[in-house]
Amino acid sequence: MEYTISTIAPIFIFPFMAFVVNAFFGRKLPRQGDWLSVGAIFASFLYTLRIFGDFIFNKFSTDYYVHKVFNWIDLSYGDQFFKIDLGIYIDNMTAIMLLMVTGVATLIHLFSTWYMKGDERYGKFFVYLSLFTSAMLGLVLADNLLLLFVFWEIMGFCSYSLIGFYYEKEEAGNASLKAFMTTRIGDVFLLLGILGIWSVVGNVNYVDIYAAISQGLFEGHTVMGISLASFAAFCVFMGTVGKSAQVPLQVWLPDAMMGPTPCSALIHAATMVAAGVYLSLRMYPLMELGEVTHIIAYVGAITAFLAATIALVQTDIKAVLAFSTISQLGYMVLGIGVGSYNAAFMHLITHAVFKACLFLSAGSVIHSTHTQEMPEMGGLRKKLPITFLAMLLCTLAIAGIPIFSGFVSKDRILGDALYWGLYAGQNKVHFIVPMLGFGGAFLTAFYMFRMMFLTFFGEPKDKEVYEHCHHEHFEFNRTLPLIILAALTLGVFYSGSLTGQGEIKIFPRAAQEWFKILVAAPEVKNFESYTKEKFDFADTREEKVWEKAHYHHQSGYAGVNPDNEEGIHHAHINGAVASVIIAFSGVLLAFFLYIRRLMSPDFFVNMLKPLHRLTTHRYYFDDFYIGILLKKGLLVFNNALAFLDMGIYDRIAIDGWAKVNNWIYRASKWFDDVIVDSIAVDGTGTAVNLFNLVLRVLQSGKIQFYFVVLIVVLSGYIWSLNFIS
Amino acid sequence: MISYGSYLLISAFLFVIGLIIMMARKNIVAILLGIEFILNSAALSFVTYSKFITKNLDGHIFALFIIVIAAAEAAVGLAIIIRFFQIKETIHIDEATELRN
Numbered sequence: 001m002e003y004t005i006s007t008i009a010p011i012f013i014f015p016f017m018a019f020v021v022n023a024f025f026g027r028k029l030p031r032q033g034d035w036l037s038v039g040a041i042f043a044s045f046l047y048t049l050r051i052f053g054d055f056i057f058n059k060f061s062t063d064y065y066v067h068k069v070f071n072w073i074d075l076s077y078g079d080q081f082f083k084i085d086l087g088i089y090i091d092n093m094t095a096i097m098l099l100m101v102t103g104v105a106t107l108i109h110l111f112s113t114w115y116m117k118g119d120e121r122y123g124k125f126f127v128y129l130s131l132f133t134s135a136m137l138g139l140v141l142a143d144n145l146l147l148l149f150v151f152w153e154i155m156g157f158c159s160y161s162l163i164g165f166y167y168e169k170e171e172a173g174n175a176s177l178k179a180f181m182t183t184r185i186g187d188v189f190l191l192l193g194i195l196g197i198w199s200v201v202g203n204v205n206y207v208d209i210y211a212a213i214s215q216g217l218f219e220g221h222t223v224m225g226i227s228l229a230s231f232a233a234f235c236v237f238m239g240t241v242g243k244s245a246q247v248p249l250q251v252w253l254p255d256a257m258m259g260p261t262p263c264s265a266l267i268h269a270a271t272m273v274a275a276g277v278y279l280s281l282r283m284y285p286l287m288e289l290g291e292v293t294h295i296i297a298y299v300g301a302i303t304a305f306l307a308a309t310i311a312l313v314q315t316d317i318k319a320v321l322a323f324s325t326i327s328q329l330g331y332m333v334l335g336i337g338v339g340s341y342n343a344a345f346m347h348l349i350t351h352a353v354f355k356a357c358l359f360l361s362a363g364s365v366i367h368s369t370h371t372q373e374m375p376e377m378g379g380l381r382k383k384l385p386i387t388f389l390a391m392l393l394c395t396l397a398i399a400g401i402p403i404f405s406g407f408v409s410k411d412r413i414l415g416d417a418l419y420w421g422l423y424a425g426q427n428k429v430h431f432i433v434p435m436l437g438f439g440g441a442f443l444t445a446f447y448m449f450r451m452m453f454l455t456f457f458g459e460p461k462d463k464e465v466y467e468h469c470h471h472e473h474f475e476f477n478r479t480l481p482l483i484i485l486a487a488l489t490l491g492v493f494y495s496g497s498l499t500g501q502g503e504i505k506i507f508p509r510a511a512q513e514w515f516k517i518l519v520a521a522p523e524v525k526n527f528e529s530y531t532k533e534k535f536d537f538a539d540t541r542e543e544k545v546w547e548k549a550h551y552h553h554q555s556g557y558a559g560v561n562p563d564n565e566e567g568i569h570h571a572h573i574n575g576a577v578a579s580v581i582i583a584f585s586g587v588l589l590a591f592f593l594y595i596r597r598l599m600s601p602d603f604f605v606n607m608l609k610p611l612h613r614l615t616t617h618r619y620y621f622d623d624f625y626i627g628i629l630l631k632k633g634l635l636v637f638n639n640a641l642a643f644l645d646m647g648i649y650d651r652i653a654i655d656g657w658a659k660v661n662n663w664i665y666r667a668s669k670w671f672d673d674v675i676v677d678s679i680a681v682d683g684t685g686t687a688v689n690l691f692n693l694v695l696r697v698l699q700s701g702k703i704q705f706y707f708v709v710l711i712v713v714l715s716g717y718i719w720s721l722n723f724i725s
Numbered sequence: 726m727i728s729y730g731s732y733l734l735i736s737a738f739l740f741v742i743g744l745i746i747m748m749a750r751k752n753i754v755a756i757l758l759g760i761e762f763i764l765n766s767a768a769l770s771f772v773t774y775s776k777f778i779t780k781n782l783d784g785h786i787f788a789l790f791i792i793v794i795a796a797a798e799a800a801v802g803l804a805i806i807i808r809f810f811q812i813k814e815t816i817h818i819d820e821a822t823e824l825r826n
Contacts, residue, residue, distance in 0.1 A: 701822035701823075702818075702819060702822070703756075703818055703821065704747065704748050704749075704751075704756075704818060707744075707747050707748050708748055711744065711748075
């Protein structure tokens with residue numbers, strides 16, 4: 001298949017058309033048009049499979065990409081260059097991302113037909129889902145930041161609408177508003193970053209940005225004393241912080257759980273929040289150039305740890321999952337920060353799969369029990385065996401148990417972080433970053449199994465809920481997505497070796513580690529010769545032999561210095577061992593606390609009272625933002641503005657203007673009365689009256705009088721000719 | 726040979742007669758007759774000047790046009806008078822003071 005815009009666009013257009021048709025005619029279609037949404041995304045999935053196949057099965061090298069553009073706006077005149085091109089950019093990362101998005105979205109669409117059944121706004125839900133999916137696919141396909149930003153905002157809108165889907169509940173409305181406004185902060189930064197890049201590169205294509213970085217165009221530009229590269233990189237990263245719910249903008253994601261559970265699975269676990277990480281990965285060369293990677297690493301590590309601690313004390317099953325999502329996103333961001341490009345992206349994919357499955361399982365549980373509170377559940381594994389199995393596999397994955405995908409990706413991130421903290425030849429203070437990561441991993445294993453044990457094990461705590469819960473049996477649209485996603489949590493799909501790092505191989509070399517070899521940080525020096533003239537409609541296809549890269553000698557480890565093989569190896573071996581120990585100890589702790597009940601959890605609560613209070617209040621972020629920033633800070637600001645408005649603007653400008661107006665009024669009144677009224681208006685009247693006297697005589701209606709007048713006038717005229725000549 | 730002054734004198738005579746009829750008579754038919762007088766005086770003037778001064782056929786052609794116009798005007802005028810009479814049951818000119826009804 002030739003890769004052109006028209007052959008790639010259907011991936012994006014199928015769901016979009018489903019959105020358009022469902023939005024306008026959904027009510028008239030059978031089943032409110034859900035089959036159209038599901039079918040459209042499934043068609044995109046089939047379409048994507050082919051691209052994935054082309055890119056994955058040894059056709060091209062890792063740095064191969066397809067870049068096609070069309071001209072959107074061209075205001076160039078003479079040597080003034082202003083041109084905006086839109087287009088598609090597909091490389092290995094895009095291909096993998098596309099497959100993940102379409103695959104997960106298809107299964108979630110399918111699951112939604114069961115979960116949302118009987119809802120009064122059933123059709124509307126699919127309208128939003130289709131719009132969201134098309135926006136996400138557009139974002140992945142976009143070849144420049146501007147187009148990405150457009151889809152980014154559409155996704156923000158869909159997120160807003162779906163969080164507030166049950167808008168009869170006041171919390172849902174508030175949550176949707178909160179999510180929208182909080183991500184907006186990041187979006188403003190992102191736009192600033194895009195403009196900053198534009199000011200230097202003159203374009204926001206990924207390819208152009210890479211080329212500009214390799215050509216050193218960013219050097220010498222500063223904004224407010226800091227280099228423009230740092231400024232732009234920071235601003236773009238703030239976009240990630242907003243969208244991917246990193247500290248300090250993580251407050252919106254837990255509230256976003258007000259939406260229907262399938263939308264939480266799709267938007268707030270698998271795709272939209274991952275889009276922020278995707279953006280940072282795309283802009284990774286800029287992050288390196290701007291030297292913001294340390295900030296990124298710290299933000300990621302703190303997020304991963306803090307969110308994990310908050311998840312410990314949550315009782316709402318979806319809240320646990322929400323905080324675990326924040327925590328896992330923190331790992332991805334941490335991975336970007338420590339230069340673990342490949343592993344961060346791998347974690348994005350594995351997390352999308354197992355977290356979507358976790359949310360769908362939670363949806364299955366919630367739909368069956370009609371409660372979200374874990375203390376009311378318990379013992380559900382007999383009633384919901386398939387859901388239990390799926391959730392167990394995903395929990396094992398997220399907890400980082402070997403042979404599952406979560407171990408493969410998270411362990412690689414932690415290994416790289418360990419290397420970054422210990423061996424990379426920098427200040428040893430940065431060792432705190434991998435420590436936070438490992439601490440978060442321990443907590444993750446603990447709280448995820450706490451959730452499992454509270455929900456599925458033990459005795460039913462609320463008889464009524466337990467009795468009410470129906471026995472689960474195989475339903476196509478409920479169970480199939482769970483089974484498929486749960487199966488995909490096995491690590492072998494992502495890595496040929498047990499650890500994901502080539503240590504313990506399962507498959508022979510030919511097929512192993514495809515993920516690690518295919519995805520690599522963009523080498524900006526490959527783009528150095530790249531100029532704008534070549535850019536239009538350029539097909540850069542180069543068929544290369546697939547490099548069978550060795551673990552120690554492959555380019556997939558961008559950021560980590562490949563010279564220090566010893567260090568990398570040590571870090572990863574130690575990291576893997578530590579990960580396994582930590583994961584199992586976390587699981588064991590949960591087991592002892594919640595199954596064996598050797599100790600009551602209250603013991604820890606009493607021992608760590610201040611910490612418990614901190615975590616139950618979510619570190620007072622919400623209280624700080626709403627209580628202090630909004631109520632105190634913004635209120636004072638509001639009062640100042642009110643004073644400015646009432647005291648100064650109103651008093652001086654408005655009232656003063658009223659006085660001036662009064663004077664003008666008097667002057668114009670005099671002018672009106674004397675000049676216009678007396679002289680002009682009345683004078684006109686008088687003049688008309690005078691004419692009237694004359695004309696009334698003339699207009700007698702007597703035709704013969706007219707004749708006389710005519711004759712007199714004509715005679716006078718002729719007579720007067722004597723005097724002229 | 727009759728001098729062209731005589732022709733013009735007759736023409737002026739006819740014109741004045743027509744004028745006086747138009748101004749003095751109250752009967753609309755009479756006024757129409759006065760107009761005919763005036764038209765014929767004009768035609769006579771045309772023919773006179775054509776015959777004695779320009780010495781071509783322009784004036785004659787004009788006279789023919791005037792006769793045609795006079796006929797048409799008489800037809801239209803009489804039609805108006807008949808309608809007027811049907812409405813007002815009189816042909817007194819002073820009754821014709823309204824443009825409507």
